[in-house]
Amino acid sequence: MKNLLIKSAIASGVVLSLATVSRPVMAASFAVSIENAGVQNAQLSNLVNAHVDTFDSETQGYSATGFQWNDGTKNIGSYQNTLVMNAEQYGGAGGTGKYFDVDTNRSGNGQKVSTLNLATPQSYFGFWWSAGDSSNVLTFLSQGQVVYSMTTADVVNYIAKLPNKTSYYGNPNSTFKNQDSGEPFAFINFYDVGGTFDQVQFTNIGGTGFESDNHTVATGYNSINGNIVTTAVPESSSLLGVFAIGFVGAASVMTRRVKKKSVLQLS
Template identity: 25%
Template sequence: MNLIKSRSSQLAMGAISMAAMSGLSTTNAASAVTITYENPNIYSASAAIGPTKQVDFEAATLGNNSNYSINLTDAAGNGYIATYDSLQVSNYGDNGKTAGAGYAGQFASNIGSVPTTNLTFATTAGNNAAGIKYFGMFYSSLDSLNQLTFYDGSNILAKFMFSNIPQLLHYDSALVGGPYNQYGAFFNFYADAGEQITKINFTQTGGGGFESDNHTFRVPDAVSISGNEVDPAGLSVTAGTLRTQKIPEPGDLVGTLLGGAAVWGLKRQLRKKKLATTD
């Protein structure tokens, strides 16, 4: 099933009766990933997401790297390891990307002869089924030939490409930078409730490379969903489900439900008053 869905449809089942009155959907859909992007000149994850681990590849060896690993920690202090099976680390200055604060130092890409970089997660205790709930990255030069695939075990959460990058980012020219005038933005990816991200594939399906920086990880759920909603018309989803709308915060949901109930109650009172006046 290849779907682009609204994350706002994934509401708590306990709110079914009030949601029905207010016209909100509580339909459960397939497991998925939600995508958002940050404003121009933002190159790292929002503090609203909660504590995260960011890797800027400045400590990595320039050139090809095999089994490049990063240590992570969850909220309880348990150890995790993120491992890239193959990675090419380059300097922004090597390809002319020197404009803007985000285009400095080193960045990561797939090795030219290896189109896919696999990023996997495990606990230091050896649990290879471990995963994260949030992944973010500064996508320094968006390319319609880049493909991202998120897994939970063998299950594909979402597999997609950016089919129309300007439309995806609402034609925001402030996100265009560098001497090649390419779109770049910091993207957030959130696993659904009950799901985790155990593997990410970064695939270059044609010429060029899958270039990114400031990879960011969070093992537990995000405290809140940050970022702007992309235009789904700029996406091509080939497997799994990708949500393009943020799920309402719990307080917002309660307010919406209560607001819907209040409107329904007011209409009922007005109807009663009108009937009484008619009689």
């Protein structure tokens, strides 16, 4: 009986420890929404001081040093550890130009995390999430502290419950119409309610790729638009979530990214 109690206490301690480390300090509440199927841009009229990065002027391929995000004469921020790809069935808003990716297989350099460092704190971020899967993690930080972290499994699950869920699946652009039909394509909005962030991290686990385009930031917004995915203060784990999707990613890479080719490291 004594041994049983000891084992129970140890087990409880392990569970408690996991629960403790899995919850980073969260300083803000985020509202997350998705636009209607086929939408590939933010609703700019709803945003204050908005800026959009299309990546079309960037060099194709992997770069450890990344590149600057300049909008005319204004410095918006800088990207580090980047992979830029030409439009194809997996990405490229409008079916043209280039798009942003995080893919350890394609980069040829073990790229699992890319970072956007913002010159000015922002309260909104949005992007066109293409060829989506459950192995993507988006993390927002302010002065080095995590304020929100979410896996895209939440978005996948939300879309799965929609009556028109099939309209989100497959590339919506005429050039690659309905290609990659097994994965969702959607524009996702992230609203920092009552707070700001100055860094965004894009993480992919399992080599399945984290494709996106039309990255949009804004210092403010008039209202929360789109179909609400979540508005809760984040209780979900950034660490346990990562562990869980690691298993998903491992299975996903077997069925998905075999078709992708590595690109040469550029810098």
